[in-house]
Amino acid sequence: MEASKRVLSAASSRLSRLVDLTGRSGCLRRANFCDRVPPAWLVDGVHRRGEAPPLLRGSLRQTAWPTRAQAVAARGYSSSHSNNKNNNINTTPATKRFYSSSTCSISRRPNLCVASSSQPRVSSALSLKRNCTSLTPNSAILAVNMSARDILPDNFRPVNYDLQLTDLDFDNWSYNGTVEISGELTKPTTEIVLNVLEIKLKEAQLEIQGTKATVSQSTQNFTYNDKQQRATMVFEEEIPPSAKASLKIKFSGLINHDMAGFYRSMYKPAVPAAASVPRDEQFHYMLSTQFEACDARRAFPCFDEPNLKATFDIAIEIPSDQVALSNMPVKESKETAPGKTLVSFDRTPVMSTYLVAWAVGDFEYIEAFTERRYNGKQLPVRVYTTRGLIEQGRWALEHAPKVIDYFSEQFEIDYPLPKSDILAVHEFTHGAMENWGLVTYRTTAVLFDEKLSDVRFRNRVAYVVAHELAHQWFGNLVTMDWWDELWLNEGFATWAGWLATDYLHPDWNVWPQFVNEGMGMAFELDSIRASHPIQVPVRDALDVNQIFDHISYLKGCSVIRMLASHLGVRTFLKGVAMYLKKHQYHNAKTDALWSALSEASGTDVNALMAPWIEKIGHPVLTVTEKSSDGAISVKQSRFLSTGDVKPEDDTTTWWIPLALSGKVGTAEGEVQSLSLTTKEETITGVSDEFYLLNSNATGFYQVNYPAERLAIFAKQLDRLGPADKIRISSSASDLAFSGYAKTSSLLSFLEGFSNETEYLVLAQALDAVATLKSVFGEDDGIRAGLNAFSLKLIENQVDKLSFDVPANDSYTNSLLRKRILLAAVSNGHEGVTAEAKKRFDAYFNNGDKSAVHADLRITCYRAAILSDPATAVQTLKKEWAETKAVDGREVCLGALGHVQDAAIIKDVLLPFLFDASPDAVPPADVHIMATALAANRVGRPLLWERLRDDWENSVVKKLGGNPILVDRLVKNSLGKFTDAKVVDDITAFFSNQDTSGFNRTLETVKDKVRGRASYKERDAQVLKEWLKENGYLNK
Structure with a gap:
């Protein structure tokens, strides 16, 4: 060295x-x-x-x-x-x-x-x-990502697309289109290659303006590469380069039902729809687009790569009684034939193809305006829904204008478009999509019914709206250069989304919520050997869907939050504003963001962050307390949930902001800005009575305290903030899982939370016990003991809370009531279960709609499922089909996944989940019930059996048109097993399947199973003995 x-x-x-x-x-x-x-x-x-x-x-x-x-x-x-x-x-x-x-x-x-x-x-x-x-002897080539990308030839650079769609055929679900792509022909050529998928090219004409004359050639000579999703247009003669070239293409396409490209969504109208709206015997249909990551090519021929930005002129011919939307405002509407109107939109700013969007349907809207003025005018913000649902858009509309103003001020750049539209889409793969000026959403991510919706969706809508609007700057105005830096888009938008939500709702405690939910999910995936770095090489853009995961979003957000806390949020945002101003309307790389933040802060940000972005995993700090001399030793090493870290796994030295509270001579709660930059250091002057590392849980790392210190914390909970309690208990759970610490120490610590009143803290404690039940719950004795432990943990709260919800109940108290009563039912509290079942019967059998509050549906449904599964399943399937609540279907599916009767699961629920019938669960929602079944000790093996024995029909045919859905199903269905032999079964089965769309996920699933199996084998007997010794299980 x-x-x-x-x-x-x-x-x-x-x-x-x-x-x-x-x-x-x-x-x-x-x-x-x-x-x-x-x-x-x-x-x-x-x-x-x-x-x-x-x-x-x-x-x-x-x-x-x-x-x-x-x-x-x-x-x-x-x-x-x-x-x-x-x-x-x-x-x-x-x-x-x-x-x-x-x-x-x-x-x-x-x-x-x-x-x-x-x-x-x-x-x-x-x-x-x-x-x-x-550079150090251990630094390889991470500073240079020269892995070749499978990208288009560079002989044509697009500048503008003039796109027109006509002849929408709702019987054959087809359309015709023309696109004129203006740009630069950079070299002599006889071929142009661009992206197409499920598009039929009819004719192409390439025209260039030469120095003396215009040169033009037409062709119908096209070759297709379906694997690469490309078409080559071959011209008879070589065409010389030109700064002014035009490529005109006639084509036809399909309006698919795969939730990708230009697609149709089925729905049941809330009120009678316009006459021309396509429909069948059961459903009506709306049309919309979803192009990220690589599906613009499914709607029109294009150069479908994020750094091939261009402007777009879009026009769509629609039935005159429907509405067309796109990224920009309507420029002109012109009748083309009786009942047909061509709607043209203003030209977009320079942007990537994946951000292009349009929609056609029986839409209505509500409108509000920003307080700030943009180009002298207040900005119009609209929420669109299919007719009859618009009042459920009020909550989103209340937030969106405020968020736009907030980000315009924080980023020091005005929102750049003349309008901002929000569209609820009935079938949607994700939560939302940030299309510039026309953001599309899953209905439950944007609609909220004040009377019928679960309170948790109030939080979800507020956050998702903020997340997507953050993208209008971070991702749309400045776009990642290539998909390997996806985290630049998603990690930042996640952080900014929570920042804006905290600004609008300071009483919600959203950062402790993120520590509980977001960081927890990031730690889980990041602790697996088969995970990936935040910035992961992507050679083929078609592989990118698998990294739209908790690493890119939640670990990305976590390390941004850590850095922002270290630099100071104001300084951090100053650097962000510099970055956005310098690179607006262009593409950028991570280094560009680090450079701006370095300039704003005077700190070498790249030196701090390179390991966090480029290296896989995160550290655990092992704390050793020196005997009575006020010193502690902290040593960093890589954390793996399997606990079997090998020397080759542990080669990274992270910069770790220690955020130490408890230095001798400092005030109560004062945090020292110390950093660990070596493998091990000793810190002196630390109070033996109380100290805390990672104060406020801003650092993305585990802390392994001595068992004695964890016991002391259990008696000092009043000195810990909500985020600290959450992180300590979550870390103790992770450390016990991996074998770094004892499960007995975890449970002893959690016993101290019996008087806790903070919802998020109790939620984390219950989550920790739920993990133990998930791993060890096949043992009836252990399951009974953990049920008793959970009921003891919440008994004080159970006595205070009832099913009668006050009209003025606060948001956080509503969440607490819901979580405590659900935990009581799930762990066998006889009184709460009986009351919940009685209310279920009153609601469904006696017509008393006041018997079950919207927030407590899941509790009452769970009680019925556990008490009388056969009757409850039929009741909830009927409710699923008829519910008027926007979240009603999701609530029903989640409840149905908790059935404990194997025959009902196999004969009723699995066909309902996987059949292709219109009466079965639609593809976009399959993961909801599958996730619940996988967490169910009875349902888990039956779910795997169905997938294994009927993969072609249950998965390929039902979900195969959208690889995102297949990846999500595999991820949520197979990772909960606790028998290592299942890994062999999974490996053997998928060795004969095409796993190209979920191969990364498959490896993480197998790693999860290995870790759970190891934990079960190591601690089952120890856990049972502790439960006996502490009175939770009869000896």
């Missing part, structure tokens, strides 16, 4: 000269360039400079070839053009990828990349300096 430091020190004196060399392409052609630049700087500098790899190849072929090339190859690159056959250094995958494309993505599209600026040499200098100062 010391030797490498001396080398770097000596090299720094040459830095300015080397930077100057990399800034001038002529120097690259000098034969001695490779001799003068260290290999790491050579590759990093040339790549970041955007200089074409052939120049590098030329330098490597000079006299320095053997030594220089071998050194460069050590970083994963080599020259595939070498004539030196004795050098076997061109065989690594990275080597082949490096030279497989003619130029790197930066040099190919300089006008679309952050690396292209008015001062490229300065940009290169900053990149080179940053890389040089951070």
Whole structure:
């Protein structure tokens, strides 16, 4: 290490000269360039400079070839053009990828990349300096992500799309279209390759404006590559390059039912619909789009990559009694035939194809306006629904204008579009989609009925609206350069969404909620060996759906929250504003954000954050208390839920903000801004009476305190804030699961929460016990003991809460009531279960609709399911079909998954879940009941049996049109087993299936099962003995 430091020190004196060399392409052609630049700087500098790899190849072929090339190859690159056959250094995958494309993505599209600026040499200098100062013997090539991307040829750069859709056929679910793509033809060509999927090209015409005349060629010669989702248009004669080119294409497409591309959603209308609305015997249909990540190509021919930004002019011919929406306001509506209207929209800003959107349906809207003025006017904000549901959009409409104003102020850039529309879509894969100016939502993520909706959806709608509006800046205005930096979009929008929700609802305690829910889910996935870094290489964009996961969203948010807390939120937002202003309407990389934050804070943010973004996993801090000298030792190592960390797993040293409370001589609650930057350090002057690491739970790491300290915390709960209580109990649960700590210590700590009144803290404690029941619950004795433990934990709250909900009940008290009563039923409280069942009967059998409050439906449904499953299942299936509540179907499906009768599960519920009948659960909701069944010890093996024995019908045919749904089903259905033999079954079964859309998820599922099996084998007897010794289980 010391030797490498001396080398770097000596090299720094040459830095300015080397930077100057990399800034001038002529120097690259000098034969001695490779001799003068260290290999790491050579590759990093040339790549970041955007200089074409052939120049590098030329330098490597000079006299320095053997030594220089071998050194460069050590970083994963080599020259595939070498004539030196004795050098076997061109065989690594990275080597082949490096030279497989003619130029790197930066040099190919300089006008679309952050690396292209008015001062490229300065940009290169900053990149080179940053890389040089951070190099260590253990740093490989993480500073340079040169893994080749499977991207389109670069001979055509789009600038504008003029898209028109006509002849919408609701009998055959088809349409015709024309698109004129204006742009630049960058080199002579006879072929143009673009993205299409389920699109039939009819004719294409390429026209360029030459220096003397216009050149035009037409073709109907098309070849399709279905695997790559591309079409090649072949022209008879070579066409010369031109700065002004136009590609006109006639095509036809399908309005599918896969919730991707241009698709149809079925629904039952709340009121009579317009005459032209498509319908069948059971359902009506609305039309909308979902293009992220790679499905714009399913709606129109396009260059479907995020850094190929363009403007869009969109026009749609629709039935005159329906409504068309798109990203921009309507420019013109013109009758084309009796009953037909062509609706044209204003031109969009420059944006990525995945953000294009349109919708057609029997829509109505409500409208509000921002308080701030944009271009001299208050901005109109509308919520659209199918007719009859619009009043349920009031809650979202109350929030959206305020959020737009808030972000405009925080980001120091006004919302850039002339309108903001919100659309509720009846069938939707995700929660929402941030299409610029037309955000689309799953109904339960945007609609809220004050009388019929569960209170938790009030929180969900407020947050999801804020998350999607954050994207209008972070993702839409400035877009990630490629899918490997998806986290830039999603991690930030998650953090900003909670920031805005906290601003609007400070009484909701949303950050402790995030610690409980968001961080908890991030830790779970990040603690698996088969997980992935936040910034994960994506060669093929078609693989990206699998990284729309808790790492990109929730770990991404967690590390942003950690950094913002360290820098100060105001300083952090100042850097964000600088980043957005510099890169607006362009693409950017993570380094660009770090640079802006570094400038705003005076801190080398890249040095702090690189391990968090580029490395897999997170650390656990093991605390050792020195004997009576006021010192503690903290040691970091990688945390794995399986507990079997190997030396090769533990090679990362993270920057860890310790946020220490309890230093001697400091005030109560004062937090010391200390950081751990080595593997182990000793901190002196720590109070033996009370201290706390990671105060307010802003750091993304586990803390393994001595068991004695955890016992002390149980007696000092009044000195801990809600987020601290949540994180300590959650961490104790994770540490017990992995074997770092004892399950007995966890339960002893949780016993101290019997007098807790904070909803989120009790929720976390109950979650910890639920995890134990999930792992050990197949043992009847342990399950009975944990039920008794849970009832003892909540008995004080059960005595205070009733099923009669006051009209003025607070949001947090409503959540507490719901959680405590549900826990009472789930753990066998006879009195609460009897009351819940009585209310269920009164509601469904006696017509007393006041008997069951909307918040307590799930509690009453659960009681009925456990008491009389056969009757309850038929009742809830009927309610599922007829409910008027926007969340009613989700509540019913969640309850049905808790049936404990194997025959009912197999003969009634699984057919209801997986059959293709219109009366069965629709594809978008399959995961809801499947998740509940997988958590059910009786349902879990039956669910797997159905999937294994009927994969083709239950999964491929029902969900296969949308790989996101298949991935989600696998993720939620198979990870709860506690027998390691099931891993072999899963491996054997899927060895004969196409797993390309969920191969990453499959590995994480198997890792989860291994961890659960290991925990069960290790602690089952210990847990049973503790429950006996402490009076929860008869001896």
